[in-house]
Amino acid sequence: MSIRWDTRNKRWRFEFDRVIEGRRQRTSRLLPQGWTQAQADAFDRKESGRLYAVGTGIQPADPLIDDAVLHYLRDKSHLKSFVSARENLGQIAWAYSGKPFSALPQVAKLISDTREGVRAGVILKPATIKNRLALLKAACRWGWKKHAMCQSDPTGRMQLPEVRNERHVYASRKQMLQLARAADRPDVRALIRTAFYTGMRLGELMRVEVSGGALHLSDTKNGDRRSIPAHPRIATCLRYLPLAAGKRTLQAGYARARRAVGLGHVRIHDLRHSAASEMVNAGVGLFTVGAVLGHKDARSTKRYSHLTSDTLADAVGTIGRRKSPHTAKEKDRPKAA
Numbered sequence: 001m002s003i004r005w006d007t008r009n010k011r012w013r014f015e016f017d018r019v020i021e022g023r024r025q026r027t028s029r030l031l032p033q034g035w036t037q038a039q040a041d042a043f044d045r046k047e048s049g050r051l052y053a054v055g056t057g058i059q060p061a062d063p064l065i066d067d068a069v070l071h072y073l074r075d076k077s078h079l080k081s082f083v084s085a086r087e088n089l090g091q092i093a094w095a096y097s098g099k100p101f102s103a104l105p106q107v108a109k110l111i112s113d114t115r116e117g118v119r120a121g122v123i124l125k126p127a128t129i130k131n132r133l134a135l136l137k138a139a140c141r142w143g144w145k146k147h148a149m150c151q152s153d154p155t156g157r158m159q160l161p162e163v164r165n166e167r168h169v170y171a172s173r174k175q176m177l178q179l180a181r182a183a184d185r186p187d188v189r190a191l192i193r194t195a196f197y198t199g200m201r202l203g204e205l206m207r208v209e210v211s212g213g214a215l216h217l218s219d220t221k222n223g224d225r226r227s228i229p230a231h232p233r234i235a236t237c238l239r240y241l242p243l244a245a246g247k248r249t250l251q252a253g254y255a256r257a258r259r260a261v262g263l264g265h266v267r268i269h270d271l272r273h274s275a276a277s278e279m280v281n282a283g284v285g286l287f288t289v290g291a292v293l294g295h296k297d298a299r300s301t302k303r304y305s306h307l308t309s310d311t312l313a314d315a316v317g318t319i320g321r322r323k324s325p326h327t328a329k330e331k332d333r334p335k336a337a
Contacts, residue, residue, distance in 0.1 A: 003037075003044045006030060012040035016051055025051050029066060032097045043098055050100075062100035063150055065107065065136070068143030069096075075146065088132045089139065101140060101154035108133055108158045126161060133160050169270045170277040171196070175263055182260040187245055188253035190237035192271065197231040199275035199293045202250065202268050206243045215241070217294075226294045 006013040012031040018024070031040055050062070069089055076082055095110045096103075112129055124132070137158055143149040171179070176196045183189040194205060198215060209216045210230070217226045230238060243250060251268065258264050272293070279289045 002048055003040045011035070012037070014040070014044060014047060016048060018051070020052060021056055027051070029064070029098075032093060047098070062102050063143065063154075065096040065099055065101060065104065065140060066093075068101070068140045068147075068149060069093075069136070071147050071149075072139035072142045075142065085135055088135055092132050092136065096136065101150055104136075104140060104154055105157045105159065107136070108160070111136075112159075112161050130161050133158070167267075167270065167273065169266060169273065171263070171266050171270060171274045173278070175261075175266065176271065176274065178261040179254075179257050179263060179266070182257040183253060184256060185245075185250075185253045187240045187243055188250060188257060190234075190240035191243060191250055191254065191268070192257070194234050194237050194241065195268065195271035196274055196278075197234050198228050199272045200228070201272060202243075202247065205241060206247065206250075208242050210238050210241050228292060 002014055002016045004013055004015060005011075009030055011033050012035055013028065014031055015028045017026045031043060035043075073082070073086055073089070076085065079085070092111050096107045099107055111133060137155045137160070140154050140158075144152070144154055173196070176192060180189045180192045183192060191202065191205060194200065194215075195202070200208065200215070200217075204217055207217070209218070213230050215228045215230055245253075254268055258266055276289050276293060279292065280286070
């Protein structure tokens with residue numbers, strides 16, 4: 001028997017240590033919390049058989065997903081997102097624990113199946129399912145690329161669900177001013193106006209540095225430094241930056257303002273989308289909009305492409321249009337004083 005009760009972790013542990021065909025096969029693994037001895041014994045029989053087959057060359061090694069996850073978490077412990085990644089991968093361990101890379105397609109299907117999630121006591125939203133599967137995929141690819149756990153990409157047949165949950169709520173300048181005037185805290189007014197005129201997130205406004213007429217972020221979501229020129233209309237707001245109040249205090253103040261003017265559907269983050277909307281509708285290219293918002297991936301900015309329909313219509317309308325001989329080019333016209 002390769003199963004023993006781990007008193008420290010209060011879980012069953014699988015320990016295999018054999019010399020097969022002159023080579024030592026050794027592994028130790030904690031089994032999922034809550035497993036009965038019958039489940040542990042069943043795992044022992046299956047995994048011991050697999051290891052004997054690998055040792056004798058009957059079947060090639062099929063690494064376990066657990067090992068890839070452990071490698072990934074050890075190597076990524078320095079990232080800001082480490083705690084979140086560890087928690088999210090732990091939440092789906094019920095589906096992948098003790099299973100080999102070859103079972104990844106079935107594991108992904110199991111996690112995506114809402115009924116299985118309910119049975120496991122985990123009810124997830126589609127976007128959460130996709131995010132957790134993306135993490136699992138990243139962990140297994142990391143095991144393949146960085147730790148040579150297998151010969152080819154193990155996630156090739158792994159399917160991630162399609163999720164379309166982008167919010168398309170945009171506040172006009174008039175609505176933004178209504179919110180700012182209704183705010184009962186000056187720092188909340190500064191938050192509303194600055195978010196609208198810079199596209200910055202709440203968390204970014206709480207750590208932004210102001211100097212030289214620009215707003216600077218040394219540490220952003222994607223890890224790159226970002227600087228945004230301060231719009232003249234937020235000059236009076238700069239004295240409140242970075243926002244010093246707690247996040248909950250600012251959110252509560254904003255909630256009171258939006259209720260006061262009947263704009264309960266407009267969230268703080270929607271002000272960021274509104275900044276993008278204003279720029280796109282003014283004819284600013286998506287590449288530039290993405291640079292202002294700090295998007296590292298062009299796909300993040302593509303969500304605003306539908307706002308360019310009028311601009312595209314104007315552009316298409318110029319095709320084949322004859323210029324009037326009496327109309328001077330815009331650049332040749334004298335500028336008004």
